[in-house]
Amino acid sequence: MQRDRDCQPHVSKVNWGEVRGRLLKVNPALAQALDAINRSSPVPLYIVRYQFGQPILNIAEDRKKKFHPPCSSSSCEACVSLMQVCKNILPLGVLLNRSAEIYSEDKQDTGGQRPAVSVQMLHAGDAFGVIGLLDKLAGVTVKMDGFRWKIDAGARTVKCSFPVGDKQLVRKILSQSLGRVPAKEEIINAQKAFEWDNRELIFALLQAVELEAKRKDNVPQPNTDWKLEVLIIPAEWVTGLVRQKKLSGTHLFFDTLKNMGLQKLANFKNYLGINAQITSVIERIPTVPQSAFLQRTVAHNIAIFNGIKPGYRPVGKDDSAGPFNQLLKFIWRVGLARSPGLKGRFPLLLQPEQVSGRYKGTLYYSLQQPSVPGPFTKNGTMKESLVDLQVCLREIRKQVPGLFPPDSMITYLHSSPDGRDEVDSGGNEITHPRNCKELLDDFADQWELAQTIWKMNSKDSFFHNVKQEFMAAFIRFELPKVEHSQVEELMRSEIAS
Numbered sequence: 001m002q003r004d005r006d007c008q009p010h011v012s013k014v015n016w017g018e019v020r021g022r023l024l025k026v027n028p029a030l031a032q033a034l035d036a037i038n039r040s041s042p043v044p045l046y047i048v049r050y051q052f053g054q055p056i057l058n059i060a061e062d063r064k065k066k067f068h069p070p071c072s073s074s075s076c077e078a079c080v081s082l083m084q085v086c087k088n089i090l091p092l093g094v095l096l097n098r099s100a101e102i103y104s105e106d107k108q109d110t111g112g113q114r115p116a117v118s119v120q121m122l123h124a125g126d127a128f129g130v131i132g133l134l135d136k137l138a139g140v141t142v143k144m145d146g147f148r149w150k151i152d153a154g155a156r157t158v159k160c161s162f163p164v165g166d167k168q169l170v171r172k173i174l175s176q177s178l179g180r181v182p183a184k185e186e187i188i189n190a191q192k193a194f195e196w197d198n199r200e201l202i203f204a205l206l207q208a209v210e211l212e213a214k215r216k217d218n219v220p221q222p223n224t225d226w227k228l229e230v231l232i233i234p235a236e237w238v239t240g241l242v243r244q245k246k247l248s249g250t251h252l253f254f255d256t257l258k259n260m261g262l263q264k265l266a267n268f269k270n271y272l273g274i275n276a277q278i279t280s281v282i283e284r285i286p287t288v289p290q291s292a293f294l295q296r297t298v299a300h301n302i303a304i305f306n307g308i309k310p311g312y313r314p315v316g317k318d319d320s321a322g323p324f325n326q327l328l329k330f331i332w333r334v335g336l337a338r339s340p341g342l343k344g345r346f347p348l349l350l351q352p353e354q355v356s357g358r359y360k361g362t363l364y365y366s367l368q369q370p371s372v373p374g375p376f377t378k379n380g381t382m383k384e385s386l387v388d389l390q391v392c393l394r395e396i397r398k399q400v401p402g403l404f405p406p407d408s409m410i411t412y413l414h415s416s417p418d419g420r421d422e423v424d425s426g427g428n429e430i431t432h433p434r435n436c437k438e439l440l441d442d443f444a445d446q447w448e449l450a451q452t453i454w455k456m457n458s459k460d461s462f463f464h465n466v467k468q469e470f471m472a473a474f475i476r477f478e479l480p481k482v483e484h485s486q487v488e489e490l491m492r493s494e495i496a497s
Contacts (some may be wrong), residue, residue: 010070011078013044019231022096030094034233046082047096051151053203056100056230057090057128057151064107078111082232092129096229099123099321101156101352104149115197117371118157118310118352119149123320130260133235153228155321156199159312159369162347164194164201164339169341171202173485176208176334198369205327212330218489226323247446252362271308273300274403281396287426288388298392301365302403305477306354309371310353311363314350314443328446332453333401347444362442367473376493382473383414387428389475411436411476439476 016034024031046072050056055068067086069079102119118458122128128151150156163169170190171235182190193200238253275295282288303309315324329338331347353359367385370490390412397404414430416422422430427469433439440447 005017008051011076011082012047013078014047016045019045019047023094023176023231026096027094028126028488029256030127030260033253036252037238043085043237044081045234045237046078048230048232050100050228050230052154052206052228053156053199054153055150056093057152059149076118076120085234085236086232087219088089090129090133091235092127092233092238094127094231094233094433095122095124096126096231098153098226098228099155100128100153100228101321102128102149102151103156114200116150116157119488121155121310121321121352121354122151123358129235129259130257133238133257136346150394152313154226155351156463157352157371158202158315158324159350159366160198160201160324162194162201163343163345163346164198165191165337166341167191167337170194172336172339172341173204173208177204177211178207178338185396202322205330206323208334209326210332212334226319253353269305270306271299274302274306274308277403278302278396281399282392285395289439290389293372294385294388294392297370297389298396300372301389301393301475301477302396304363304365305355305404305408305479310352310354311365311477312350313353313359313361313363314446316351317445324349324351328415328449329453332450333456334379337450337454346443346450348443360479362438362479363477365403365475365477367475383422383430386412386414386430386473387424387426388476390428390430391426405479408480411438411478413439413474413476436476437476442476 020031022037023034050070054070057068058066067080067083067090069076069304076082088117100122103116104119104123105116112417167187171187174186174190178186190204194204248434278298279295282298288294300309304311315328317325319325328347328349336342337347344482350364353361354364355363367382367389390410393410412428412430413433413436414422416430416432419432419434421432422436424430
């Protein structure tokens with residue numbers, strides 16, 4: 001691989017032969033399709049390396065599209081070259097390692113902006129820019145007014161168990177990230193930022209780890225060690241080859257792209273199908289409020305079960321979605337977990353994930369940090385909202401059983417003050433997190449990591465008194481122990497019918 005003379009090692013120009021083997025490992029179908037149309041082309045391919053949190057792509061509300069290189073320096077020859085070939089047409093991008101997240105920032109009904117909402121996690125072998133490239137090759141323009149989405153390196157919509165608005169905890173985090181005592185105004189601003197967007201908290205923790213690394217050479221810097229590599233295939237490289245009418249392999253390439261694009265469009269169509277099936281069921285339930293937010297939340301949770309929308313899972317040991325394990329180590333190493341602001345709760349991190357053949361574990365949805373924000377009832381509590389959601393899902397499961405995988409389980413959890421499970425007059429059972437053994441199993445990796453770090457840095461018994469809970473009201477989805485390909489096939493056929 002040859003780099004431009006003045007380029008930093010975040011962009012490499014490559015030819016097809018140099019990258020073919022890597023793409024074949026993560027996406028064999030696309031690699032074979034590109035093999036079929038491969039001819040010498042004056043337009044280079046690029047391997048682009050992003051740090052955690054860097055923007056990759058932005059589709060604005062007015063459909064203006066912007067591809068982001070790793071840096072915007074005019075002196076970086078490789079990034080300038082990359083921008084020139086991606087300026088007019090968005091490229092086809094394929095992840096070669098780690099993960100990225102597609103998320104939206106569409107407006108609420110009130111007209112105000114809402115926090116980022118996860119649309120899809122992309123993993124090694126997944127592609128973006130497929131539909132746009134198909135539109136270009138077919139000479140078609142698709143309008144999606146009022147919708148905008150972005151792609152960032154790593155998980156964008158991370159969920160934290162931290163009481164992020166707590167003044168004492170915010171002050172302690174800022175002290176670590178700034179290396180000094182924060183001013184009152186800085187604490188107030190950080191409180192607002194952390195509550196609005198959990199990733200602001202993640203960035204503050206990253207800054208704290210990096211500051212610690214400067215003081216101690218043996219501590220790794222997470223944002224320089226974590227790199228997402230993306231193969232960027234400029235649209236000009238593809239269109240220039242496909243336009244050669246006699247080129248063998250063109251049909252295979254088109255079919256591969258079409259299948260990738262149809263898979264993405266199927267999720268949108270299936271989500272609309274779920275909405276259509278549940279509306280009449282919810283309207284006939286007299287005990288729940290007829291709320292648009294409730295209906296959207298019900299639809300969203302069923303979509304999680306079907307692999308259409310992401311839920312949230314504990315961050316993994318592999319750090320594929322971000323340098324989260326280093327952050328968890330830092331939290332326990334410097335004693336942030338001891339902060340009174342945590343109120344004795346176990347600090348946890350969750351990343352977005354959708355049901356697929358790739359992931360077969362449990363998923364969570366939080367009403368405290370919802371993907372579908374808004375009030376369920378005018379003066380409803382978190383517990384009342386959880387009960388309303390439970391009633392709706394239970395009734396829909398009776399009337400439209402095909403929307404749920406067979407033998408799947410839903411657990412409704414709420415942190416009541418007395419630590420007991422609750423049953424209301426309607427027979428709706430709510431479990432306390434401390435009584436859910438599966439919850440501890442799900443987060444076993446984070447629990448084990450915390451225990452190890454605590455023993456290395458402290459001898460007192462604080463750790464053994466930490467409560468194994470993390471959110472006020474949330475839902476745990478447990479899928480059946482069968483191959484997910486079977487589950488997905490059942491779900492798709494049921495929704496399609």
